[in-house]
Amino acid sequence: QKEVEQNSGPLSVPEGAIASLNCTYSDRGSQSFFWYRQYSGKSPELIMFIYSNGDKEDGRFTAQLNKASQYVSLLIRDSQPSDSATYLCAVIPPGSNDYKLSFGAGTTVTVRA
Amino acid sequence: AAGVIQSPRHLIKEKRETATLKCYPIPRHDTVYWYQQGPGQDPQFLISFYEKMQSDKGSIPDRFSAQQFSDYHSELNMSSLELGDSALYFCASSLFPDQLEAFFGQGTRLTVV
Numbered sequence: 243q244k245e246v247e248q249n250s251g252p253l254s255v256p257e258g259a260i261a262s263l264n265c266t267y268s269d270r271g272s273q274s275f276f277w278y279r280q281y282s283g284k285s286p287e288l289i290m291f292i293y294s295n296g297d298k299e300d301g302r303f304t305a306q307l308n309k310a311s312q313y314v315s316l317l318i319r320d321s322q323p324s325d326s327a328t329y330l331c332a333v334i335p336p337g338s339n340d341y342k343l344s345f346g347a348g349t350t351v352t353v354r355a
Numbered sequence: 356a357a358g359v360i361q362s363p364r365h366l367i368k369e370k371r372e373t374a375t376l377k378c379y380p381i382p383r384h385d386t387v388y389w390y391q392q393g394p395g396q397d398p399q400f401l402i403s404f405y406e407k408m409q410s411d412k413g414s415i416p417d418r419f420s421a422q423q424f425s426d427y428h429s430e431l432n433m434s435s436l437e438l439g440d441s442a443l444y445f446c447a448s449s450l451f452p453d454q455l456e457a458f459f460g461q462g463t464r465l466t467v468v
Contacts, residue, residue: 345397
């Protein structure tokens with residue numbers, strides 16, 4: 243079982259709509275959670291990270307963490323065609339010696355103009 | 356702002372050859388992580404270094420080795436290359452333990468023929 247599970251999609255949303263991405267994790271001891279955006283053939287780009295229960299907002303992006311349900315989500319408001327990419331959820335596995343990341347399989351998002 | 360620099364960007368090798376990938380972290384960052392991403396896959400953690408010492412080890416084949424040098428740059432050495440080693444190889448860096456965020460380089464696309 244992967245440490246992080248995501249729906250692979252594709253998730254198709256119209257321009258201007260809200261895209262909602264979900265991620266669950268298996269180890270209740272996990273503390274820090276990350277969302278990366280990756281365009282095809284490019285490197286992962288950090289969108290934001292969260293480690294406290296609740297919401298964290300950064301511009302059009304909101305991350306939500308629910309540790310009781312072991313659930314992390316990312317909302318993209320006012321979706322733009324440039325948001326079309328694969329979104330990777332990642333966690334630092336408990337017991338790590340550093341901040342290495344374990345990634346989910348990614349959710350592919352397509353924003354329709 | 357300075358980013359993580361990887362070289363070369365593209366590399367074509369024949370089976371059984373050797374390849375060396377280089378990574379120059381963001382200035383002041385002391386930790387380097389290597390990831391392998393196969394086609395359609397999520398990035399898989401290979402190995403990491405903190406202050407020039409191996410910090411953590413993932414699914415890195417015995418044919419691969421890596422090190423971090425006194426200037427904090429890192430090299431991933433891959434020997435006896437196999438067709439299955441064809442992938443994107445990413446290096447990421449962070450300032451451990453002060454900052455959770457890891458930032459990725461542009462990657463090296465290795466093709467083994």
